[in-house]
Every structure is written in structure tokens, then in C-alpha cells.
Amino acid sequence: MGEPEEKLSKYEFNLVLSTLETELWTRDVQREYTQSPMPYVFPLWLIEGSYTSRSFAPLETRVRSLTSLLEALPEMYDQARDQL
DSSP: OHHHHHHHHHHHHHHHHHHHHHHHHHHIIEEEEEEEGGHHHHHHHHHHHHHOOOOOHHHHHHHHHHHHHHHHHHHHHHHHOOOO
């Protein structure tokens, strides 16, 4: 491997390592999920955007899938309430 490729490989490795360390710190030290409802709300925003803005499956299939996710919300809210 030549020098530029080696530098890029080290950079990519360090980038992934830094991202993982940040995620672990956020989960284990900051523990935002015990202090704020946002970690529970943000995934809902992602789900809604995915199912309404992209045509990855026929509309009927997307509606069924989204409905099953929405039916699971009460349990998710109970878990969030227990954590906060």
C-alpha cells in the first residue's frame, strides 16, 4: 500500500474509532435517554420521513409496515417513561 492510501486508511480508522468512542460515551456517561425524551422522539421522525418520502415498496406495503410500527408506540412510550 502506498503512502497516500495508508494515510487515508489511518484517517478512516481514526474517524470510525472516534465515532464509536463518542457513541459509547453518549450512551454510558451522558445517558441522555434518562434525562430527555428526545432520544425516544427522534427515531419517530426518521421513521415517518422514511415511509413517506421514499417509494422503496408499494404504498400498501409501506402503510402496513408503518401501521405496525405505530401500533408499537404505546410500549415504546412506556419504556421511555420508565427510563426518564
